[in-house]
Amino acid sequence: MLYFDDKQSLVAEILARYPSSPQGKRSALMPLLREIQNAHGFVSEPHMAEVAALIGTTATEVRSVLSFYSTYHTMPTGRFHLQVCSTLMCALAGSDELWDHLTETLDVQPGEVTADGFSVQRVECLGSCGTAPMLQLNDEGYYEGVTRARCDSLIAAMRAGSAPETDHPVPVVVDADGRQFLATGEAVGANTDSLYPLSTKPKSASSGGSV
């Protein structure tokens, strides 16, 4: 059975967020992928084809979008999915060495999951350049300024069964309504209800949203 077969109302709800034109329908790609990923932890090829059929595009297109974002996975990830930022700032601060140390210690390569539930991935900039090198645990949060010693202690704690508290939760999270929140709980950006065409925007509301 396909994933969305018994979730037609959810599909209709997601599609309703976007214009009904063929171009607009394609915008539902990312939320649909997110649904599958949240349920299975990864998106398999049949699921890519399923999403493609739902939004009227090809599996190639779906795979292209999916593979662009490191937050979508095409293979199962472990209980502790460690994502090492490897963009320039972190690289200058030693992320290559961190990566080597991590993969050697855990004896794991991207795409693999160890018996004790570790998986690793190199990702592009996570926006924490000031505290490089750093890594992200699952979708939860950042460990920053990760030295070799800190890396070892993180791994030891995870092997013992529980991950230490992250230094920072993931900076911006999105709730079911599409609203964005900072880790502190402060709302940022705007949802569609709070948007006005410029011509009709009341003067008092001009200081409303902040991004």
Place this chain on the structure above:
Amino acid sequence: MKVTVDGLTLELPAGTSAIDAVFQAGQDVPYFCAHPYLSPVGACRMCLVESGSPRKNPDGSFIMDGEGDAAMPKIFWFPKPMAACTMLATEGMHIRTAASSEVVGKSQAGMMEFHLLNHPLDCPTCDKGGACELQDRAFEYGYGESRFGFERRHAEKHYPLSENVILDQERCIHCKRCVRYFEEVPGQEVLDFIERGGHTFIDTAEGGLPDGFSGNITDICPVGALLDNVARFRGRNWEYDHTSTTCTLCPVGCSITVDARNGRLERIVAGENREVNEAWICDAGRFGHVFASESRLTTPLIRNEDGVLVPVTDDQAVEAIKRGMAELDARELAVYFSADSTLEEGVAAEAFAGLTGLSSIDHWPRQPGYGGVFPTLTEIAQADAVVVLGADLAEEAPVLELRILEMLRGGLLPAEFNHGTAIADLRLVERPARKRERLAVLASTPNRLMEHAGIYAELDAKSALAGLTGTSNHPAVQGAAELLSKGEHSILILGAEALASLDTASRSALQAFSLRTNTRVLALPAGANSRGLSALNLVPRSGGLSFEKFAGTQAALVSRLDPLATGTDKPDFLIVHDTHLTATARQADVVLPALSNYEKRGTTVNLEGRLLPLRPAALKNGESGDLIRALALIAEALDLKTSVRGIRGAQSLLGERLGLDVTELPIHGLRTPLGQRYEAAAPKYIPKLWKWGMKRADFPNSNRPDSELPQIGGMIELPVVPGTTVPAPKTTFAGGDD
């Protein structure tokens, strides 16, 4: 609109992109991602230029620079270089290229260094070498060395995207031309970037590229990443003899360049013809040329006393024809030839018929046409309502399909400049909106074009046509009829199936319908040059036999047709003029070697009535000659003095007839009235694009009786009967532009 490029001020039409302004000014910028028939996206960042524009004061006057008479509008330069391909040139804009700006030169060299970071240095083994945009531009605009001290990216080097297209992922520079091509031109989103940043590669998740138009990506790839697998490793670009000619596999008449090496046809690439195929050709036209260099006949053959075909000289062949025809009158000879023969060959056949008084003359395939003023391909691309009825364009005229898809995108033909078609026409956009409701497809079996049509139905041509011109309660037929009557530029395209179903009643109903709805009708010709040959008297005269009654003739010349492949009886005396030893040739009394259309000089007429030139590629073909030569040999055997003995005579006769000089045809062709049409009843014929011998895999030497024959240089070496004189092999090239 006045634009100044490197100090030279020129007048340009509004809407010109900065890159075209630069080229129009005679200057140059490098570019990889822009392509005349694709949307400009600014992906490669090579066409960087400095640019600036004047600004106005609030009162509308220009902000000036300088004092008194010397004051000029002040140019406000952009702080950084801009990509010229995605920038619209505006009134008073100033542009500096590398020729006048050090910043631009350095930016371009820097971008080139980035492009080459991960590009392997395998030019010596790369098929693109010598004709590579990256190689040329690196030489012109690069630093000449790299500062990148790390290991290059390694990826798949022989990744088959399909049977015919091989991808080298290491060579790809991510210009996105192939991705945009598939999305914008055939409308198939089958290729895309996978991953991101330095890991990006091109791939498909559809299990291979679709058939039809995939080969075009090998032409537009600016590097050696996408390669034509049929031509791969067959030659270097500087070794090829390039011949610009016209493809005659179908009646579209695409412009192609035939690349031959050592007398073998190794590669076909698309030529540009803005009016016909723009820059695209179909996969059959590109990859289906194997037969031109495999197992060719190179000398005449005659049947000896033992009933074996043996190679002979032209004179011996003439003698054999004379012997065979001794008991017969010249009028008894029937002449049948392929409908992709040139107009020159047609004129020669017509003259031969006049000379001998023969009545059985025919060309094949042939089917009833439909007169009237037919639209051009550009008019189809710019129409607002098109109905395709009883046609499978994928088999009958593939590139016409692309022009119809262009119609759905609004029929935007890029502008033309001194340097040719606009390099970046900013009206072309990525993911263009398509007006599917402008297209209706009615055919008896599902076909590729239906996927793009707003209205489609599986209906047999006869009832679809009757419903369209009369009344119907089928919603798709009603929709199609409404589409045509509402459209201002409506076009009805009739394919083989529809034409076969035409009778007197449906013909007059169609005529009335097209008058009433102001619809122009394009009847697809059956053969590549059917449109042209139908203007010559090449149909059976009174008492003559048509091609399908070939078995009833006493003596026949059959040129590049294979009626005995399906096993009918042969005439008493059979002369075959063909490129290969076909089933018919095997039963012939005399075989004359023929030229393929890649080696001919002549003129063909495409489906829109455009005269297009054929030019001879340098292929090894021994003693082969065209139909004009075959007829001249037969005339000699019959002691007749023919006025058309060669291509010159045929061309001057044709020129008199058409009132123009066919030797001076532009490569883009010329539309001219062809005059009277000669029609005769014809059997139903459903065209197939891929024919025998076009693929290496289906070249079945193994299951043919001559499999044990030794082959030398791809040609059949026939067994020699002791005591026969074998003509010395002569190496002739019907090549070059002699």
